[in-house]
Amino acid sequence: MGKIRTGRLIALLIMCAGISAAGVSLHGLLDRAHALGGPDDLDVPYVPTPESVVEKMLDMADVTGSDLVYDLGCGDGRIVITAASQRGARGVGIDLDPERIRESKENARKARVTDRVTFVRQDLYTTDLRDATVVTLYLLPSVNLELRPKLFKELKPGTRVVSHDFDMGEWAADQTVEVDGSIVYFWVMPANVSGTWEWTMPGGAGKERFVLRLEQEFQNARGTLTAGSSKTPVRDVRISGDQVSFTVDQAAGGKAAGARYEGRVNGNTIEGVIHNPDGSPEGKGWTARRDPSTMVPVDSSDELPL
Ligand SMILES: C[S@@+](CC[C@H](N)C(=O)[O-])C[C@H]1O[C@@H](n2cnc3c(N)ncnc32)[C@H](O)[C@@H]1O
Known part of the structure; x- marks a missing residue:
């Protein structure tokens, strides 16, 4: 596990310029605790x-x-x-x-x-x-x-x-x-939205297949949406707890405009609604499923016991 023991902690405290008043007292109290025979396996x-x-x-x-x-x-x-x-x-x-x-x-x-x-x-x-x-x-x-x-x-x-x-x-x-x-x-704590998500929605010629690919860094993500043969970057991806939303630019009246997808992440499923560029609900829901093998841990460590 590589826990930080006392010697390393003291060195760290000295190095931590930002600790200011709290750091000085943390340091002093650690010394005093040890002088009094307190536990020496504390990390703090x-x-x-x-x-x-x-x-x-x-x-x-x-x-x-x-x-x-x-x-x-x-x-x-x-x-x-x-x-x-x-x-x-x-x-x-x-x-x-x-x-x-x-x-x-x-x-x-x-x-x-x-x-x-x-x-x-x-x-x-x-x-x-x-x-x-x-x-x-x-x-x-x-x-x-x-x-x-x-x-x-x-x-x-x-x-x-x-x-x-x-x-x-x-x-x-x-x-x-x-x-x-x-x-x-x-x-x-943000949901893990990384990986490849797929769903279908009614399109021009029957059902259209959508593939959303997301890469995540903590509460931020970026990626692309492929609809049929056209692939567009998604923008303004927001992850807050189990809620995810992103905008997909699409041509409207000669200008780039964006439909906003919003959904709730539950394991390998996202269920939500789509809003028109003017904010009104489009009336379409979307339910996406992720291939679990495409998910990447947001912050991984091989050493963790649980
Ligand atoms: C800075 S104090 C914070 C006390 C309290 N949370 C507060 O904010 O008032 C840090 C505490 O962490 C405990 N501690 C240090 N290493 C620990 C560890 N590995 N596991 C559990 N507790 C630990 C110490 O004994 C100490 O009481």
Whole structure:
């Protein structure tokens, strides 16, 4: 798995110019934890997220009573406890440090949310994340990057991810907000739309066959649509959770104009509607099916255990 151990973490912290005040305290606290005989297999030292930033993280993820929030490296449990006590959500806190798990359970008891939150002493890299609807992180840039393929492998499209202070490298945030000197990054897990999709629709001479080929980079994609013998690039491809849309230019009144295809991705099927260039529904639905062998992982890692 190539986890980052203490020595590498300290070097990383020193290298991370962007960490500023949070980085200095992360570094100092890691040293102090080790001096006190704390666990030395942590990838990130314990530094709590200020309450105002916790609020902002939950706001950005729009956490409600129907959510299951996972905090990876939960510290004293404050993020999932606040999600449960103020938003009615359920929560799971994961931490490798037994002292943090004890503290979290005690804090949950004091906040009277033990029926809605669970704290587990576990390595965040081996935690099964498939049930999460929201994932919260306050880790390190390198840990976020190492975790990223696991997020893409296990999280359902539409799952919201928020990270305190650290981004996800090439996976650009959908939204970024500054609060009290911290930055909060927000992403919505995009469906994997890569590969070759096919469908038929009534055309001039009976049924016309359509072939859509898409290449995906995180929440962006590009590709072509082949209808009969004509192949056109698709443009403005948008992927948001399980929703995908794109425009296909077509000649109309001597000008290039675009029909907008919108659909919901469900595994290897997209079902949706087509809008005319003026935005009005064309009245045609489309149901596309993907050859599963053409799908490419959005962010792959051969080392992942799940
Ligand atoms: C910076 S603190 C964040 C605490 C909390 N999420 C918050 O925002 O207030 C990081 C936490 O991650 C935990 N941690 C470090 N490496 C871990 C690992 N591999 N698996 C699980 N927890 C880990 C540490 O014990 C620490 O409590």
